[in-house]
Amino acid sequence: MSEKNVIKRAIFPGSFDPMTNGHLDIIKRSLSLFDEIIIAVLNNPEKNPMFSVEERCSMISEILPEIEDGKCNLVVDSFSGLTADFARNTRSVAIIRGIRAVADYEYELRMALMNRRLEPEIETVFLMAAEEYSYVSSNLMKQVFTLGGRVEGLIPRLVEAKMKEKLSTDEHR
Ligand code: PNS
Numbered sequence: 001m002s003e004k005n006v007i008k009r010a011i012f013p014g015s016f017d018p019m020t021n022g023h024l025d026i027i028k029r030s031l032s033l034f035d036e037i038i039i040a041v042l043n044n045p046e047k048n049p050m051f052s053v054e055e056r057c058s059m060i061s062e063i064l065p066e067i068e069d070g071k072c073n074l075v076v077d078s079f080s081g082l083t084a085d086f087a088r089n090t091r092s093v094a095i096i097r098g099i100r101a102v103a104d105y106e107y108e109l110r111m112a113l114m115n116r117r118l119e120p121e122i123e124t125v126f127l128m129a130a131e132e133y134s135y136v137s138s139n140l141m142k143q144v145f146t147l148g149g150r151v152e153g154l155i156p157r158l159v160e161a162k163m164k165e166k167l168s169t170d171e172h173r
Contacts, residue, residue: 010094013040013083016056017049018159022133026098028067029127036073043080050142053078063156084118095124100134
């Protein structure tokens with residue numbers, strides 16, 4: 001039997017700049033569906049992210065133990081290039097994406113169909129985030145936090161601490 005048949009592996013790709021409680025909620029919901037999930041952090045320096053890909057991976061690795069269930073193996077990795085290629089190269093059977101509201105649907109549908117065209121055997125699995133996170137996005141969190149608004153409960157505590165650190169070092173530059 002090939003490894004593909006033994007381990008049901010999925011990737012959860014994204015920018016994760018930074019990870020929010022909405023992302024964590026999607027990972028939690030995926031735990032019972034797969035044997036292994038690779039949180040696949042896109043290396044996208046051209047987007048001028050707040051956190052480097054290394055910082056994002058390291059934060060996620062520190063946060064994941066909070067939700068681990070002991071059955072599904074959670075792995076953090078970064079990638080460049082096409083998500084479909086990364087999914088194939090890691091022998092994943094699925095690409096996990098979260099949908100918050102109708103507004104996400106069109107973009108996600110286009111990506112899922114394109115990824116299916118590129119890799120017909122890999123399915124995109126959409127999961128609905130909890131209602132309380134339906135408006136939470138990394139960009140909104142960064143904007144509100146940077147302007148002094150409260151974001152607790154919407155992002156992991158570690159992310160909040162790292163954003164605070166990042167802002168104070170930026171201010172002293
Ligand atoms: O967290 P995001 O920014 O919504 O994630 C978007 C992501 C990383 C999944 C998407 O931009 C992506 O897949 N980028 C890699 C390049 C690629 O495969 N593009 C074609 C997608 S159909």
